[in-house]
Amino acid sequence: MAEKYLVVIDIQNDFVTDALGTAEAQAVRENAVRKVADFTGEVLFTKDTHGADYLQTQEGRKLPVEHCIRGTAGWELIAELETFRKREGCHVFEKNTFGSLELAQYLREKYEAGEVESVELIGLCTDICVVSNALLLKAYMPELGIAVDASCCAGVTPEKHEAALDTMESCQIDVLNR
Ligand SMILES: [Zn+2]
Numbered sequence: 001m002a003e004k005y006l007v008v009i010d011i012q013n014d015f016v017t018d019a020l021g022t023a024e025a026q027a028v029r030e031n032a033v034r035k036v037a038d039f040t041g042e043v044l045f046t047k048d049t050h051g052a053d054y055l056q057t058q059e060g061r062k063l064p065v066e067h068c069i070r071g072t073a074g075w076e077l078i079a080e081l082e083t084f085r086k087r088e089g090c091h092v093f094e095k096n097t098f099g100s101l102e103l104a105q106y107l108r109e110k111y112e113a114g115e116v117e118s119v120e121l122i123g124l125c126t127d128i129c130v131v132s133n134a135l136l137l138k139a140y141m142p143e144l145g146i147a148v149d150a151s152c153c154a155g156v157t158p159e160k161h162e163a164a165l166d167t168m169e170s171c172q173i174d175v176l177n178r
Helices: 023-038 058-062 079-088 101-112 126-140 158-170
Strands: 003-009 042-048 092-095 116-124 146-154 174-176
Touching: 003 023, 003 126, 023 079, 023 116, 023 146, 042 079, 042 101, 042 126, 092 101, 101 116, 101 126, 116 126, 126 146, 126 158, 146 158, 158 174
Parallel strands: 003 042, 003 116, 042 092, 116 146, 146 174
Antiparallel strands: none
């Protein structure tokens, strides 16, 4: 039977309260937690995951702020979501860059088996990892309905958040609750 999927992108401490936290991310925290709790379907999580060599990577050279180093508190999902994830045994896709090929392949296999009704994405940051994964999923599954709930996403800045929502709308991602 086809199921609805909710993909929660990188709602980790470093993107909410710690190294790269923003007021905007903190402002959508409650929405995101409620969305996950109320969702009827399967919830998947991604975690931005870097190693001690982060500053030597291309991302680190362009954004020299260490974040989401595996095993640190900042790398963990925010507490409410980690509790949910553990309780429900949800899949977590660790990724060392913006988009997750592993996530896309996982969903495409299920999609080809007729097991995916729709995919919705929420999380951080709208203009980096949310848009990257939304467009990646669109490329893998052009006939699948893919949506992003804007009320559970935050960008690096409010302007970049809005610009990324525009880009996703242009690319036929359904933007909800804008
Ligand atoms: Zn990163």
